[in-house]
Amino acid sequence: MRSKQVRRAVMTDIDSKERFSNRVENYTKFRPSYPAEAIDCMISQTGINESSVIADIGSGTGKFTRLLLERGFSVLALEPNANMREAAEAELSRFAGFRSVLASAESTTLDAHSVDLITVAQSFHWFDQEICKAEFRRILKSEGGHAALIYNRRETTPGLMGDYQEIIKKWYDDYSAGSAQEHITPAVYDAFFDGNYEIHNFFWRESHDFEALLGRSLSNSHAPTEGQPNYEPLRAALRELFERYNENGLIYFSYKTEVVIGRW
Numbered sequence: 001m002r003s004k005q006v007r008r009a010v011m012t013d014i015d016s017k018e019r020f021s022n023r024v025e026n027y028t029k030f031r032p033s034y035p036a037e038a039i040d041c042m043i044s045q046t047g048i049n050e051s052s053v054i055a056d057i058g059s060g061t062g063k064f065t066r067l068l069l070e071r072g073f074s075v076l077a078l079e080p081n082a083n084m085r086e087a088a089e090a091e092l093s094r095f096a097g098f099r100s101v102l103a104s105a106e107s108t109t110l111d112a113h114s115v116d117l118i119t120v121a122q123s124f125h126w127f128d129q130e131i132c133k134a135e136f137r138r139i140l141k142s143e144g145g146h147a148a149l150i151y152n153r154r155e156t157t158p159g160l161m162g163d164y165q166e167i168i169k170k171w172y173d174d175y176s177a178g179s180a181q182e183h184i185t186p187a188v189y190d191a192f193f194d195g196n197y198e199i200h201n202f203f204w205r206e207s208h209d210f211e212a213l214l215g216r217s218l219s220n221s222h223a224p225t226e227g228q229p230n231y232e233p234l235r236a237a238l239r240e241l242f243e244r245y246n247e248n249g250l251i252y253f254s255y256k257t258e259v260v261i262g263r264w
Contacts, residue, residue, distance in 0.1 A: 024083045028061045028091070030215035032152050034121065035204045038257045039067050042119070045198070045261050046146040048073065052116040055139065057105045057132075058123030062088030064150060068119070069095040076115075080104040105132040110139045118147040125180040129192055137264050148261045149189070151181065155254040160245045164253075167241060171234035172222035189260050197262030204257065207250040210242045216253075 048054065050072055056065045059077035061084050068075045074097035079085040085100055092098045103109045105120070105127040118136055120127075136147055156165045189197050208216060217223055217238060224230035245251050 024061060024087050026215045026219040027084070028087050030212050031061075031063055031122075031219050032206050032216075032253075032255060033063055034067060034150065034152065034257055035202050038150065038200070038202045038259050039071065041200045041202070041259055042117075042148050042150075042261065043071070045200070046117050046148065047144065048117050050074075053114060054117045054119060055108065055110060055115045056119045056121070057108065058120055058126065059088060060084045060121075060123065062092045064119060064121035065098070066092060069097055073097060075099070076101050076110070078103045078105070078108055078110075106135055108135055108139055112138050113141050113145075115139045116141055116145055118145075119150065120147070121150040122152060122181075124149045124151075125184050129188070133192055140264075146261055146263050147193075148259060149184075150260075151184070151258045153181075153256045153258055155256060157254070160241070160251060161254055163241055163245075167234070167237045168217065168220070168222070171224065171230045171237060172220065173224055173228075173230065174222060189262070193260075193262030194264060196264065197260055200259045200261070202257040202259070203255070205252045205254050207252050209249055210239065210246075213238055213242055213251060 042048075052073065053076070054068060054073050055076045055078060056068065057078045059065045059079045060081070062077060065075050065077045065088060069092060076099050077085075077088055077092070078101045079088065080103065082102075085102065089100050093100075101109065105123075118140060140147065154165075155161045186199070189199070214235060217234065218225070224234060242251060
């Protein structure tokens with residue numbers, strides 16, 4: 001029987017696959033990237049090389065795909081949302097190793113046992129985990145195949161990060177129980193990988209001016225869009241937060257990047 005944690009993380013196909021269609025510009029410009037150390041760890045732990053086949057599933061606008069391409073890897077970028085996929089294609093088509101694929105985590109269209117490494121950055125919580133587990137096992141090579149789930153998790157310590165969390169809880173739509181990402185816990189990883197996984201954590205900071213703070217906030221699927229009732233109160237609260245905490249025109253968000261590497 002599917003656990004309560006897993007149930008809460010799964011959205012309908014329409015919700016999960018179209019949820020970011022009107023947020024692509026902010027997502028592309030203002031969502032954080034990932035630290036080089038996280039990529040180094042994933043490479044060393046999985047043993048991938050220039051001949052490996054990598055499938056970046058739920059690749060969105062290509063934030064994580066780009067980092068793999070810049071390391072010289074060839075990447076199949078699977079994304080069901082047309083707006084996000086087109087944004088990735090516009091940014092990444094100059095890389096010889098980039099291939100864009102219209103497909104989802106639950107139905108990748110890839111051949112059986114054809115992939116050395118599956119990467120999933122910041123999107124695992126949108127998948128039907130029971131279905132995609134079977135699909136991942138189908139497409140991974142029987143010998144040496146790995147899956148890596150990557151998350152940037154915002155710190156919520158007292159001060160700037162804690163106050164920011166309170167603002168989005170108050171002004172985001174349907175956020176009272178937190179984001180779907182927050183329900184992806186070690187218990188979910190344990191069930192997904194049948195206990196055969198390791199977690200590696202990397203801590204870092206990213207600077208934002210006010211435009212980046214606002215854009216970063218509006219890129220979230222729960223954020224109100226311009227013209228909705230909560231938009232102006234959210235903007236005002238973020239302005240007050242920025243004025244309170246900025247240092248020479250910048251504030252610094254603290255992140256923990258979580259790299260979960262498993263296999264079956």
